[in-house]
Amino acid sequence: MKCVDTIARIRREHFVRGKTIKEIARELHVSRNTVRKVLRSGATAFEYEREVQPLPKLGPWRDDLDQLLTENEGRAAREQLTLIRIFEALRALGYEGGYDAVRRYARGLQRERSSSSAAFVPLSFDPGEAYQFDWSHEIVLINGVTTTVKVAHVRLCHSRMLFVRAYPRESQEMVFDAHDRAFAFFKGTCTRGIYDNMKTAVETILVGRQRAYNRRFLQMCSHYLIEPVACTPASGWEKGQVENQVGLVRERFFTPRVRAKSYEELNAWLLDQAIAYAKAHRHPEFADRTVWEAFEAERPSFVPYAGRFDGFHAVPASVSKTCLVRFDNNKYSVAASAIGRPVEIRAYADRIELRQDGRIVGDHSRCFGRGQTVFDPWHYVPVLARKPGALRNGAPFKDWVLPAGLEKVRRKLASVEDGDRQMVAILAAVLSDGLPSVEAACAETLREGVCSADVVLNILARRRDPAPPVTIMTPEALRLAVEPTADCARYDTLRRAV
Structure with missing residues (x-):
């Protein structure tokens, strides 16, 4: 088929310069039928598309290829074969043609089955919608x-x-x-x-x-x-x-x-x-x-910000005899008083909160690994009152970082025969008096150069229940009517007498 520039020249030579079909065919070296077709159709371009594809090699295998393509479409998206794999399967059946013929046929079949392309409507939203x-x-x-x-x-x-x-x-x-x-x-x-x-x-x-x-x-x-x-x-x-x-x-x-x-x-x-x-x-x-x-x-x-939503995921759990609760492949400790009854785990994005009867019995930063155990040593302090020896080798107390005063007292008591028992008594006082009070009592004990649980507990008791101030009052019956006056000369007289 002639190019568009040849068609344009044919039209100009005839309609502008008035040349005949015979003259145009002789000058441009085209047939008279081509010149007549261009002039009579009025078209500025001609395209040719084959209506029937012969497919000499693929023709006998068309039914097998259709079956392979249909089966492939019925599979899940992750399991569908590529066209290369389908071509290899067809070759295994005896097909001797090339891959391009299979690809063109499959693409044409896909276009026929998809009757229309997906169309969308543009969306518009109001502010804050x-x-x-x-x-x-x-x-x-x-x-x-x-x-x-x-x-x-x-x-x-x-x-x-x-x-x-x-x-x-x-x-x-x-x-x-x-x-x-x-x-x-x-x-x-x-x-x-x-x-x-x-x-x-x-x-x-x-x-x-x-x-x-x-x-x-x-x-x-x-x-x-x-x-x-x-x-x-x-x-x-x-x-x-x-x-x-x-x-x-x-x-x-x-x-x-x-x-x-x-x-x-x-x-x-x-x-x-x-x-x-x-x-x-x-x-x-x-x-x-x-x-x-x-x-x-x-x-x-915008709708005004309503403040933080208490966004937790709650699940029930049981407490083991070692004061541990399992959640998300990890273990978290709870207070020793929670043993024997179920707890509610409130999982937040960054922390784990453990509740029992509305009371918080544990609060930890959340772990996202597997097989990790998160301890809070203070949860096990009540247990130490019965087993003070666990302070040395207990897993919750490994690498336990105490405040400076408590840590110094602990090191000093480590060399004492009953040092573990004394340290347990000091730690137990934290549960009743609070950590700041016990820390201040330990600091005062260290300043005095005495390191003993009895001294620390005595200081805490005196601060907890201070004694009333002593006031000296003279009864009215013993009050002197005439108060004596000081006379140093009398002392000198006694010296001379001696």
């Missing part, structure tokens, strides 16, 4: 160890302001903490929250948009005055802003791989990066302002 929430998994180096962290993403739909924070888990208490920190940073909340159907929020997917939400998740939404909205399953475009934010944050914040000493340092750095990005980039809809400026303008439309 909605935010979107999602998780992503990123790889970082924390304290020199390669770690996969779970990153919580919050995106304001109107101003496009972003908030990201890294956690070791995607559990419910992490969801609560991420929301609280995001709303505290925004200084307010939106009226709607858009989520996918994560298990920490949605328990059951019902018909249409109806969802059975988690009870604790609904409590959080009620606290912040949020209406939760769950997307249709496998429809990420319904929260497309935060989906795009995941890719943006991964590209700009986590590439190259981030190095940090702790989660606190990593999250402080992520917050700085989010603010810097918002101040440096233009809003996609408001070209005259940055994302940060749009966020500042949106703030008055």
Whole structure:
């Protein structure tokens, strides 16, 4: 088929210069039928597309290839074969053709089955109307160890302001903490929250948009005055802003791989990066302002920040005879008085709180490893009253850092025969008198150069119940009517007499 420049020249020679078909065919070295076709059709370009592809090698194997492709589509996404693998399977059946024919046929079949391309409607949100929430998994180096962290993403739909924070888990208490920190940073909340159907929020997917939400998740939404909205399953475009934010944050914040000493340092750095990005980039809809400026303008439309939500995940647990409770593959100590009855574990994002009958019997920083045991030595002090020898070899007391005064007394008593028993008596006094009082009593004992539990306990008792001041009063019957006057001359007279 002739090129468009040849077609254009044919049209100019005939319609502008008035040449005949015979003259044009002779000058341009084309056939008269070609010249007639160009002039009569009025077209400026001609394209040819083969209607029927002969496929001489693939034709006999078309049914087998269709079966292989159909079976492949029925598999799960992770188990689907590539076209190379399908080509190899077809070759095993006896096909002798090339891979390109198989690839072209498969692509054409795919285009036929997808009758229409997916189309979307652009969305617009009012200030303070909605935010979107999602998780992503990123790889970082924390304290020199390669770690996969779970990153919580919050995106304001109107101003496009972003908030990201890294956690070791995607559990419910992490969801609560991420929301609280995001709303505290925004200084307010939106009226709607858009989520996918994560298990920490949605328990059951019902018909249409109806969802059975988690009870604790609904409590959080009620606290912040949020209406939760769950997307249709496998429809990420319904929260497309935060989906795009995941890719943006991964590209700009986590590439190259981030190095940090702790989660606190990593999250402080992520917050700085989010603010810097918002101040440096233009809003996609408001070209005259940055994302940060749009966020500042949106703030008055927020629902006021309601304060921190008590976001914990509660589970019951039993206490072992060694005053330990197991949670999340780790063990935490509780007060010795809690043995024999169940406790409630309240797991927060960064700490573990143990309660029994409404009373706190343990509070620890949370561990995210496996097989770790977290002790609070003060939980075992009442047990030492019966077994003072455990002070030397007890696991909770290994590397126990005491205040300076108590530590000096402990070292001095280590060389005494009954030093363990005396030290246990001093430690037991902390439970009744408080650590500052016992520390002051130990300091006073050391200043006097005496190191004994009896002295320390005596000082504490005198400070606890001070004796009333002694006042000397003369009874009226013994009071002298005439008080004697001093006369030193009488003393000199007695000396001369001697």
